[in-house]
Structures are given as structure tokens and as C-alpha cells.
Amino acid sequence: MTASPDFQAKSAWTMTVMLTGLALINFLDKIVLGLVAVPLTAELHLSPEQFGLVAGSFFWLFSISTVLVGFLSNRFPTRWLLLAMGLSWAVLQLPQAMATSALGLLICRVMLGAAEGPAFPVSVHALYKWFPDRKRNLPVAIINQGAAVGMLLAGLLIPLVTRQWGWRMNFLLLGAIGATWSVLWACLGREGSLTHQQAAAFARTETPRLPYRRIVTDRSVLSVFALGFTAYWTLGLSLTWIPSYFEKGLGFTGVEAGRCFAVVVATATPVNVGLSWLSQCLLGRGANTRKARVHLICLSAVAGALLYIALMLLHLPPQQKVGLLALACALPTLSFTLAPALLAEMVPDSQRGSLVAIHTALASLGAAFAPAVMGRILGAYGGGSHAYELGFMVSAVLLIAASLAALRWLHPDRSRKTLNHFSTQAAA
Structure with a gap:
């Protein structure tokens, strides 16, 4: 079987690298709170119950935004949705770095969770526009490894940053990293085109829909x-x-x-x-x-x-x-x-x-x-x-x-x- 004539290998793999970087940032953002828990709770005088509430709040709107933005990705270009995510992640690091109370930190984590929830499904949807069906497994697997690398780097680097400059510096660095990715994506990110033939084929084979209930x-x-x-x-x-x-x-x-x-x-x-x-x-x-x-x-x-x-x-x-x-x-x-x-x-x-x-x-x-x-x-x-x-x-x-x-x-x-x-x- 030959590759689709519309398949652009160089551009497709460039998008894969960029989205792997996004997955890495995504998991750095997720894990940072746990890795700075001890100095953060001491400085803000948070009880274990308060910290647990703040930590879990990241996922309060995670589910809702995942579904909503997932449906939006069928109507709007994934390029702009992903750019909006990257920019919002970067901006939301700043108030976390300046947080002085459990409430302020909780609000930031709720908003960040809502912004990060759709990242993986929208990234996969974006890649599917670049890779034909038989070539999709590897790029998606690479994105998953980006998440693993993000968690691994977090475990190694965040404690060092905390020891040297304090826990707040981690959020400032993550904001800078997110902003850098967003600038690169604005310059390099593009929308794939391998959708029209797939959509037509799907329409020919579509089965009756069942009530979701x-x-x-x-x-x-x-x-x-x-x-x-x-x-x-x-x-x-x-x-x-x-x-x-x-x-x-x-x-x-x-x-x-x-x-x-x-x-x-x-x-x-x-x-x-x-x-x-x-x-x-x-x-x-x-x-x-x-x-x-x-x-x-x-x-x-x-x-x-x-x-x-x-x-x-x-x-x-x-x-x-x-x-x-x-x-x-x-x-x-x-x-x-x-x-x-x-x-x-x-x-x-x-x-x-x-x-x-x-x-x-x-x-x-x-x-x-x-x-x-x-x-x-x-x-x-x-x-x-x-x-x-x-x-x-x-x-x-x-x-x-x-x-x-x-x-x-x-x-x-x-x-x-x-x-x-x-x-x-x-x-x-």
C-alpha cells in the first residue's frame, strides 16, 4: 500500500515534534504542584485538607472542557485551538507564582485544568489531519512519550529549582516555556489536509446512531x-x-x-x-x-x-x-x-x-x-x-x-x- 499523495512527511513530523513539546509542558504543569507541596503548604499555611482540595481542583472542569472543546475541534481549526491553549497555560502560571492564599491558588488550578483538559484529544485530532490511517500509531505514541518525559524532567528539575530559587520560580519558568512554545506554534503550526477523502469514506459507511443513554x-x-x-x-x-x-x-x-x-x-x-x-x-x-x-x-x-x-x-x-x-x-x-x-x-x-x-x-x-x-x-x-x-x-x-x-x-x-x-x- 502506498502513502496518500497528499501526505507531507516533513510537515507532518514537524507537527508531531511540536505537539510532543505541548504534551511535555502539559504534564510539567500538572505535576509541579505536587513537587512543591512541602514548601508551598508551609509558606501559605495550608492544611493537608486544603492542599488536597486545591490539588484536586485541577480536574473540576477538566472533564467538561474536554468534551466541549472536543466538539469544537470538529468545527474550528485545531491550529488556533492549540495556540489558545498554549497561551492560556502560560498566562495562568503567573498568578500561581504570586498566590498568597488557598483560594487564589484554587481558582488558578481550576482555570488551568479547564484549559489543559482538551490538550490530548485535540492534539490527536490535529495529527490525524496530517497522517493517513496506517501511519497514525507512531506519532500518537510519540506524543504519549512526551507526557512521560515531562513528568520525568519534573521529578529531576523542579526540586533543584525550588532549592535554588524557591517554589514560586517554577511557575515563572513554566510560564516562559509555555509562551515560547506558543510563539513557535504561531510561526510553524499549520492545519493538516488529510480529511476530505476520509470524511467521504466515513459518510458512505456510517452506521445508524444510538441514543447515548x-x-x-x-x-x-x-x-x-x-x-x-x-x-x-x-x-x-x-x-x-x-x-x-x-x-x-x-x-x-x-x-x-x-x-x-x-x-x-x-x-x-x-x-x-x-x-x-x-x-x-x-x-x-x-x-x-x-x-x-x-x-x-x-x-x-x-x-x-x-x-x-x-x-x-x-x-x-x-x-x-x-x-x-x-x-x-x-x-x-x-x-x-x-x-x-x-x-x-x-x-x-x-x-x-x-x-x-x-x-x-x-x-x-x-x-x-x-x-x-x-x-x-x-x-x-x-x-x-x-x-x-x-x-x-x-x-x-x-x-x-x-x-x-x-x-x-x-x-x-x-x-x-x-x-x-x-x-x-x-x-x-
């Missing part, structure tokens, strides 16, 4: 949402409380805690890629998707939960607890990779993209609640390692509950047949 109440779809919610719950804790756990709970210095966090981030990539590869191998050998995807997600989530439990029950030295926590955080991330594939398998072709956006919006609520719950636990039980580990136990319970529900009710083949039956009836 019918789709989102399907047991399999609800099970995927539950797995995604628990995965985002663990991500929310990783972004906000794990650096503080390393520093206050395990006794590491700020710089050492940042390096330990980098270990946690670095562990997630090979675990996620390896398990995704295993799932693909199982499918290639003839396994159905319930075995190759559902069982693998559930087993990974339960294994992560057991590691969280072991973290609390076993008396281990700090370095071993870091390794245990790294694996516990990494295993549930398989849901981020396989959940969209499960949803795409079950729903009508014409509604797959929107349902994946709905899944992201609902699942990310887990990241909104988790930091606040951990803050409540720390406020009630103190700031020692036991209190943090009790908060991780909540993650363990949720992971096990969602996995058991999925093992009971998540049957992709059965749901696909059921939904297709309703789709056929709707067309009749």
Missing part, C-alpha cells in the same frame, strides 16, 4: 468507565501526593524525593508498553478480547492493589517502598491504553470518538476526588508514612472493586452484538 448504561461500557475512574484515581495521587509522601513520610530530602518520583514515572512506561505488547500478542494468537484485554487489565489492577496493601503491611526500608510504589502506580495505567480499544470495539462506528471523549471526561473525575480524599486522611491521621499508606489503601479497594465488576460484567463481544442489534432496529 443506551450506550452509557450498557454494563460493559460502565465497567470500562469504572476501570478508567480507578486508574485516574491512582494518577491523581501520583501527581499530587507521592512526592510529599517520599519527603514527609519516608524522610527523603526534596531533591531525593524528586529523584524517587522520577523512578516512579520511569517505571510506568516499560510496564505499560510491555503489558500492551502482551495483549497484542494474545490477540495475535487467537485469544478473544475478554481474555487479551479485560482479564489483563483486571489482573494488572488487582496486582497493583495488592502492592498498595503490601506497602502498608510490610515493614520495608524506604528504598524498597519506593520500588513497591513504582510498580503499584504503573500496573493500573494499562487501562489508559486498552480502555479506548474496548470502547471502540463495542459501539457503532459513528459514535466511537465521542464515547472515548465521554470516557476520558468521566474517568478523570477520579483524579479530582483522590487528592481531596488523601488530604482528609492526612488531616485525620497525621502526616506520617502510615497515614499516606492508608490513603493508598483506598486506591487498592477501588481497584479491586472495579476489577471484580469488570470480570463479572465486561463482555465486549456480548455488548457489541447487543448494541449492534439496537443499531439495526433503529435503522429499520
Whole structure:
């Protein structure tokens, strides 16, 4: 098969590099609050409950904006939507750097979360305008690695900046980085053109649409949402409380805690890629998707939960607890990779993209609640390692509950047949 005559490789890969940079900035913005938690809460006199509320507020409008801007991206050029995002991220760093109260910081984080929520789906939509279908996997995977690199750099560099110039300087630097990216994107960013033939082909093969109420109440779809919610719950804790756990709970210095966090981030990539590869191998050998995807997600989530439990029950030295926590955080991330594939398998072709956006919006609520719950636990039980580990136990319970529900009710083949039956009836 030859590439589309409209495919412009040089421009397409330039856009990929630019959007990978945007993903890197996106995760630097997300993680910075967790990495400056100790000096920030001390200076602003925030209790654990207050900090947990502020940290979780990033995701309060994250879901809503993801869906709204996702629909807008079908009507407006992604070039300008992405530029607006980059500029808003840069501007919103400044009031965070000057914040003097929990309320001011909370308002900034809510606004920043709303601005950053649509970044990944709009970036993917933008790339799809540059790459034909058979060439899309690699550029999207590269964008995901940009997010991982952003978290890794954050763990290594933010503690150093904090030690040298104070925690506020991190927000000023992030504002400068965001502004620089925006200027480059304004000069280099362009809109792809590989859409007209794809749209025509889609119109010829479009299947009848189902009411979304019918789709989102399907047991399999609800099970995927539950797995995604628990995965985002663990991500929310990783972004906000794990650096503080390393520093206050395990006794590491700020710089050492940042390096330990980098270990946690670095562990997630090979675990996620390896398990995704295993799932693909199982499918290639003839396994159905319930075995190759559902069982693998559930087993990974339960294994992560057991590691969280072991973290609390076993008396281990700090370095071993870091390794245990790294694996516990990494295993549930398989849901981020396989959940969209499960949803795409079950729903009508014409509604797959929107349902994946709905899944992201609902699942990310887990990241909104988790930091606040951990803050409540720390406020009630103190700031020692036991209190943090009790908060991780909540993650363990949720992971096990969602996995058991999925093992009971998540049957992709059965749901696909059921939904297709309703789709056929709707067309009749």
C-alpha cells in the first residue's frame, strides 16, 4: 500500500515534534504542584485538607472542557485551538507564582485544568489531519512519550529549582516555556489536509446512531468507565501526593524525593508498553478480547492493589517502598491504553470518538476526588508514612472493586452484538 499523495512527511513530523513539546509542558504543569507541596503548604499555611482540595481542583472542569472543546475541534481549526491553549497555560502560571492564599491558588488550578483538559484529544485530532490511517500509531505514541518525559524532567528539575530559587520560580519558568512554545506554534503550526477523502469514506459507511443513554448504561461500557475512574484515581495521587509522601513520610530530602518520583514515572512506561505488547500478542494468537484485554487489565489492577496493601503491611526500608510504589502506580495505567480499544470495539462506528471523549471526561473525575480524599486522611491521621499508606489503601479497594465488576460484567463481544442489534432496529 502506498502513502496518500497528499501526505507531507516533513510537515507532518514537524507537527508531531511540536505537539510532543505541548504534551511535555502539559504534564510539567500538572505535576509541579505536587513537587512543591512541602514548601508551598508551609509558606501559605495550608492544611493537608486544603492542599488536597486545591490539588484536586485541577480536574473540576477538566472533564467538561474536554468534551466541549472536543466538539469544537470538529468545527474550528485545531491550529488556533492549540495556540489558545498554549497561551492560556502560560498566562495562568503567573498568578500561581504570586498566590498568597488557598483560594487564589484554587481558582488558578481550576482555570488551568479547564484549559489543559482538551490538550490530548485535540492534539490527536490535529495529527490525524496530517497522517493517513496506517501511519497514525507512531506519532500518537510519540506524543504519549512526551507526557512521560515531562513528568520525568519534573521529578529531576523542579526540586533543584525550588532549592535554588524557591517554589514560586517554577511557575515563572513554566510560564516562559509555555509562551515560547506558543510563539513557535504561531510561526510553524499549520492545519493538516488529510480529511476530505476520509470524511467521504466515513459518510458512505456510517452506521445508524444510538441514543447515548443506551450506550452509557450498557454494563460493559460502565465497567470500562469504572476501570478508567480507578486508574485516574491512582494518577491523581501520583501527581499530587507521592512526592510529599517520599519527603514527609519516608524522610527523603526534596531533591531525593524528586529523584524517587522520577523512578516512579520511569517505571510506568516499560510496564505499560510491555503489558500492551502482551495483549497484542494474545490477540495475535487467537485469544478473544475478554481474555487479551479485560482479564489483563483486571489482573494488572488487582496486582497493583495488592502492592498498595503490601506497602502498608510490610515493614520495608524506604528504598524498597519506593520500588513497591513504582510498580503499584504503573500496573493500573494499562487501562489508559486498552480502555479506548474496548470502547471502540463495542459501539457503532459513528459514535466511537465521542464515547472515548465521554470516557476520558468521566474517568478523570477520579483524579479530582483522590487528592481531596488523601488530604482528609492526612488531616485525620497525621502526616506520617502510615497515614499516606492508608490513603493508598483506598486506591487498592477501588481497584479491586472495579476489577471484580469488570470480570463479572465486561463482555465486549456480548455488548457489541447487543448494541449492534439496537443499531439495526433503529435503522429499520
